[in-house]
Amino acid sequence: AQSVTQLDSHVSVSEGTPVLLRCNYSSSYSPSLFWYVQHPNKGLQLLLKYTSAATLVKGINGFEAEFKKSETSFHLTKPSAHMSDAAEYFCVVTYTGGFKTIFGAGTRLFVKA
Amino acid sequence: DAGVTQSPTHLIKTRGQQVTLRCSPISGHKSVSWYQQVLGQGPQFIFQYYEKEERGRGNFPDRFSARQFPNYSSELNVNALLLGDSALYLCASSLSEYGELFFGEGSRLTVL
Numbered sequence: 396a397q398s399v400t401q402l403d404s405h406v407s408v409s410e411g412t413p414v415l416l417r418c419n420y421s422s423s424y425s426p427s428l429f430w431y432v433q434h435p436n437k438g439l440q441l442l443l444k445y446t447s448a449a450t451l452v453k454g455i456n457g458f459e460a461e462f463k464k465s466e467t468s469f470h471l472t473k474p475s476a477h478m479s480d481a482a483e484y485f486c487v488v489t490y491t492g493g494f495k496t497i498f499g500a501g502t503r504l505f506v507k508a
Numbered sequence: 509d510a511g512v513t514q515s516p517t518h519l520i521k522t523r524g525q526q527v528t529l530r531c532s533p534i535s536g537h538k539s540v541s542w543y544q545q546v547l548g549q550g551p552q553f554i555f556q557y558y559e560k561e562e563r564g565r566g567n568f569p570d571r572f573s574a575r576q577f578p579n580y581s582s583e584l585n586v587n588a589l590l591l592g593d594s595a596l597y598l599c600a601s602s603l604s605e606y607g608e609l610f611f612g613e614g615s616r617l618t619v620l
Binding site: 427429437439440441446485487489496498500501 | 543614
């Protein structure tokens with residue numbers, strides 16, 4: 396079955412330290428991969444997307460993600476966390492064969508001053 | 509330009525009733541998809557429509573149905589409401605079938 400696994404339900408970092416949010420997906424031919432962020436009481440916003448171009452994808456607000464096909468991973472990183480990064484992050488995969496969009500369960504990022 | 513708009517924003521229903529939620533995509537977007545987000549969980553895919561045809565369906569019972577109109581707006585219908593249907597229902601539009609999703613603010617349904 397197709398699935399998306401976000402390996403951490405909560406991640407806590409100090410302001411100015413690196414962020415790593417982990418995501419694994421079940422293998423599929425040419426998936427499209429996305430990271431979305433959801434701030435409290437706000438809608439979902441796209442951070443970045445991978446669509447079979449460069450394996451290192453740059454997004455908004457300093458976020459990056461690396462697509463590793465051999466590991467079926469698409470981890471999200473940021474070199475230096477900011478207080479405003481505190482939010483819920485979702486890894487999303489669209490499977491083109493038999494169209495379906497699957498969200499991971501989400502990772503809540505806490506940023507400490 | 510207007511983003512994805514959903515209506516109503518909040519509604520309260522009782523068990524057994526029926527509800528219709530509406531979504532207007534961004535102008536030019538031909539794909540609309542629907543998601544259910546229960547409190548504390550990630551969104552679950554319900555339906556995707558592209559060019560007025562159903563292109564994908566998630567694991568939801570037949571009580572859930574949807575359609576897309578010639579102007580690409582969409583409705584999600586839920587019949588015989590259960591308490592467990594209480595959730596935030598999100599609509600997203602995209603230019604293509606597999607493109608970036610632009611989300612509306614959602615319709616929060618409470619079933620009593």
